[in-house]
């Protein structure tokens with residue numbers, strides 16, 4: 335199967351569809367600019383997360399826990415090539431100044447949710463984009479995705495990041511709702527076109 339990912343309003347789309355390509359998946363991009371960040375609200379979303387859960391930045395000590403949570407959830411990402419999550423290797427699981435991680439830990443200290451964010455390093459450091467966010471299956475629908483994403487926005491905006499981006503599958507109701515709760519505005523629509531190989 336051949337695939338092409340493009341903006342939904344791409345001029346190429348009509349011709350491709352006329353030639354046998356069809357939409358196999360939809361995805362989106364969304365942005366959160368500094369002027370839309372409601373700090374006190376985001377702080378509440380972090381502090382009032384589920385009982386016994388604490389949220390903090392990830393560091394070198396967390397790499398094994400990051401790899402374990404990643405491998406337990408690697409098959410859970412909806413969508414197609416455009417939103418596929420490649421399993422992390424040790425380097426990808428290690429937070430750095432350009433790749434920041436934020437996690438939520440359960441009452442027994444187990445990592446139960448995490449988000450990784452890439453911070454622009456070749457410009458003025460004012461832009462950041464979420465790589466992925468994931469929550470342990472047993473801990474979903476308790477505000478943990480919102481809490482770790484809120485923690486990332488608060489920490490990075492305190493360091494001067496003013497433009498945040500995120501995205502995902504248009505079929506992913508959970509992450510779409512989480513982004514809306516945080517103030518993200520959907521501003522890009524993408525499609526994945528597929529056609530059987532000749």
Ligand SMILES: CC(C)(COP(=O)(O)OP(=O)(O)OC[C@H]1O[C@@H](n2cnc3c(N)ncnc32)[C@H](O)[C@@H]1OP(=O)(O)O)[C@@H](O)C(=O)NCCC(=O)NCCS
Pocket residue numbers: 407410411412465466467468469470473474475476477478479480481502503506507508509511512515
């Ligand atoms: C998507 C995901 C991260 C959401 O995590 P979560 O901790 O369950 O989300 P939250 O509890 O913070 O929920 C945020 C909002 O989304 C809603 N929500 C969560 N999952 C939902 C679902 N499956 N369907 C509809 N709404 C959902 C919640 O009710 C909440 O809305 P509210 O504040 O209005 O009540 C989690 O389902 C997951 O890990 N999925 C697999 C990986 C993935 O798809 N990651 C996102 C792409 S990078």
